[in-house]
Amino acid sequence: MRKNIMNRLPVILPVPAPPPPAHRAEPVLDLAVPVFNEEADLEPSVRRLHAHLRETFPYPFRITVADNASTDATPLIAARLAAELPEVEWIRLAEKGRGRALRAAWSASSAPVVGYLDVDLSTGLTALLPLVAPLLSGHSDLAIGTRLAPGARVVRGPKREAVSRCYNVLLRCTLSVGFSDAQCGFKAVRRDAAARLLPLVRDTGWFFDTELLVIAERAGLRIHEVPVDWVDDPDSRVDLLPTALADLRGIARVGLALARGALPSGRPSRSYAVPVTVMALAHLLLYAALRPAAAAQAVNALSLMACWVLAQPVLGRPPLPAPPALPALAARLAVTAGSLALLRHAAPGAGLRAELAVLAAAHLSLALPVAVARSARGGRRCRTGSAAS
Incomplete structure (x- = not known):
């Protein structure tokens, strides 16, 4: 029965909440939650995020669940959440890829600030307002959570800690980046900056974050960093070896593009x-x-x-x-x-x-x-x- 329901779902289908009251303002922040086969974690995570924003965020907001080709009950749960919670919407894509999901959600948004966080909510939500505040004020163009800066409190295994640190050292050595943590799943960007950057970003998977940040930094945009509290998800589905190889290919591609002058740069290359x-x-x-x-x-x-x-x-x-x-x-x-x-x-x-x-x-x-x-x-x-x- 579920298979028949899934086959009838359209490729990209935003499911609107019930008609909002006339006085409800347009969202100032649109947070995407990219998901693939997350039927177990999706509902408790979205409800927890929604409750936190309702209690602590002083502006109108939206949560967009971006389902990228899930084959389990994830889209059904997302549709139900969108029907029950007035600030929640969802879109469904026919192809996998976290970068592809973020591009779709951010491109369709009208909020002045867009962002995303991982569905496992490994990042402490108390960092959300410090992440968004410099973008709302106009001080910065992008903001990222970092697990590698002083003040961050991180709980994760030695293997993932070593992989994360080696990856960011590699970025500094190869692409001369100035930011400290490219892959923390906790980022936000002003929509006007996103409109300039997204056409230049080619990756549709896990390297999307890194490519976005490298291009933004080279273009002279200001990146704000927020040390976060992070508790690693032991059930993470990220396959380290294929992801690492894809990241190496991405570094090589972006490096060559920068060297050839194929990407905009606001600083000497x-x-x-x-x-x-x-x-x-x-x-x-x-x-x-x-x-x-x-x-x-x-x-x-x-x-x-x-x-x-x-x-x-x-x-x-x-x-x-x-x-x-x-x-x-x-x-x-x-x-x-x-x-x-x-x-x-x-x-x-x-x-x-x-x-x-x-x-x-x-x-x-x-x-x-x-x-x-x-x-x-x-x-x-x-x-x-x-x-x-």
């Missing part, structure tokens, strides 16, 4: 560091894909040369004179091949993870001298300019 880092990430991904088919040294040479050739159109425009292409490629081949040879000698049974680790270390050893030289030259240029002025 680091057109040498970004493409070199993206090239190194692409080398690691291609090496991991080809390694089961051939020997380590052959795969290393093939994947590195392929990535180097593809990166040359970007690497040919660094702000400092770049080294000649062939000697630089030869040096990178020598260092990566030597690193693999040393690994085989020291640990003959080492697996793919160890090989990727030594290759990453080899790329880092090649990048550090360039970074130091660029920093020293930049410092000399600043001191010279100060003396001249």
